[in-house]
Structures are given as structure tokens and as C-alpha cells.
Amino acid sequence: MRVIAKKILRDFWESHSDSEQQLKAWYQETSKAEWSGPKQLKLEYPSASFLADNRVVFNIKGNHYRLIVRIKYDYQMVWIRFSGTHDEYDKINAKTI
Numbered sequence: 001m002r003v004i005a006k007k008i009l010r011d012f013w014e015s016h017s018d019s020e021q022q023l024k025a026w027y028q029e030t031s032k033a034e035w036s037g038p039k040q041l042k043l044e045y046p047s048a049s050f051l052a053d054n055r056v057v058f059n060i061k062g063n064h065y066r067l068i069v070r071i072k073y074d075y076q077m078v079w080i081r082f083s084g085t086h087d088e089y090d091k092i093n094a095k096t097i
Helices: 006-015 017-032 038-044 086-090
Strands: 002-004 049-051 055-060 065-072 077-085
Touching (some): 006 077, 017 055, 017 065, 017 077, 065 086, 077 086
Parallel strands (some): 002 077
Antiparallel strands (some): 049 055, 055 065
């Protein structure tokens, strides 16, 4: 998968340093993945939540943080839409961000 907008991750881990290793690991794993659909992704990330419009919510660092991406499986593209704390996550609309 090609991951777009790594800067969102970098900006987040610069202010939440305890998330850096987990976000870097997620980025590396996702960059190497070749998911053809949600079923394959779910095998690798059982706790991932699926939303409308091919959006996926990942729990980061033991569910301390949330990461939202939008995936185009046919193009093998992942767009990072949001990385934040639970409080920040509660203030956004995960279906439209």
C-alpha cells in the first residue's frame, strides 16, 4: 500500500512521543501490505473498526490513541485522515474527516 500524508503521523508523535514507535511500526507494516479488501486487513489488525467510505479506525498504543485512514484497495492507496487522542477523536466526525 502507498501511504499518503505521513506528516500527520510525524506531527502527532512529535507532540505525543509515546506514540512514535507504534505509529512508525504501523506505517512500515501498512507500506508493505497488499490488502485487497477489509477481510485481509482485519486478519492483520483484528481490532480495526470499519466505517463508511472505506474509512478504517486503528487503535494505537494499546488503544491510547486513534488513527483514521481512508483506503482505496483497488489502487493500493491509504490516506491518513486523522491521528489523535480519544478526546480529540470524540470531537470529530470520523465518517467525514
